[in-house]
Amino acid sequence: KAGVTQTPRYLIKTRGQQVTLSCSPISGHRSVSWYQQTPGQGLQFLFEYFSETQRNKGNFPGRFSGRQFSNSRSEMNVSTLELGDSALYLCASSLQGTSGGWDTQYFGPGTRLTVL
Amino acid sequence: AQSVTQLDSQVPVFEEAPVELRCNYSSSVSVYLFWYVQYPNQGLQLLLKYLSGSTLVESINGFEAEFKKSETSFHLTKPSAHMSDAAEYFCAVSDLQGAQKLVFGQGTRLTINP
Numbered sequence: 001k002a003g004v005t006q007t008p009r010y011l012i013k014t015r016g017q018q019v020t021l022s023c024s025p026i027s028g029h030r031s032v033s034w035y036q037q038t039p040g041q042g043l044q045f046l047f048e049y050f051s052e053t054q055r056n057k058g059n060f061p062g063r064f065s066g067r068q069f070s071n072s073r074s075e076m077n078v079s080t081l082e083l084g085d086s087a088l089y090l091c092a093s094s095l096q097g098t099s100g101g102w103d104t105q106y107f108g109p110g111t112r113l114t115v116l
Numbered sequence: 117a118q119s120v121t122q123l124d125s126q127v128p129v130f131e132e133a134p135v136e137l138r139c140n141y142s143s144s145v146s147v148y149l150f151w152y153v154q155y156p157n158q159g160l161q162l163l164l165k166y167l168s169g170s171t172l173v174e175s176i177n178g179f180e181a182e183f184k185k186s187e188t189s190f191h192l193t194k195p196s197a198h199m200s201d202a203a204e205y206f207c208a209v210s211d212l213q214g215a216q217k218l219v220f221g222q223g224t225r226l227t228i229n230p
Binding site: 090094105 | 148152157158159161167206208210216217218219220221222223
């Protein structure tokens with residue numbers, strides 16, 4: 001079974017631009033979570049989508065948004081990029097992720113975003 | 117809200133020496149606990165997890181961790197380090213209701229010296 005795939009793997013943008021990152025979960029997985037990894041702040045939870053609905057949200061400004069499609073693929077968008085948005089963005093998928101239970105989260109290799 | 121503290125940002129050990137990576141958490145509710153490993157230019161891989169039951173959990177490659185509720189700790193150990201264990205290790209928690217939302221520690225870089 002193919003793992004979580006993220007595209008593109010590397011991206012260079014300039015301040016003020018916007019960017020869209022894509023995540024394809026493992027086949028059959030319905031929950032997709034996004035994390036930001038930076039040297040200073042470490043790994044931080046952005047949001048989670050399940051059945052096309054945002055179910056959990058971290059403490060990020062509204063410039064960070066996401067969505068999930070009916071095939072469970074997910075995209076995240078960052079508008080008006082800032083230098084501090086340079087990071088590795090990781091996507092993770094899990095089977096179901098029902099509240100009160102736990103399903104293993106499988107992580108993709110990430111998209112490395114550099115903002116100049 | 118939960119928080120995780122990994123007490124060491126870097127841990128150097130010699131090959132075949134024992135390894136201990138420390139993790140403490142803070143939470144007002146019951147939690148699930150995890151250790152993830154990240155190799156260079158790769159995503160995170162789940163190493164082991166504590167959900168319930170036995171407080172000592174093991175991974176397939178010789179790591180183990182013990183959940184000590186009284187000490188709010190979940191330290192990762194291995195009796196003998198291999199060169200292939202060199203990586204960054206992250207401890208994480210989630211509460212039982214927000215199970216897909218992981219709160220990570222800052223990570224510990226494990227280096228293995230020959």
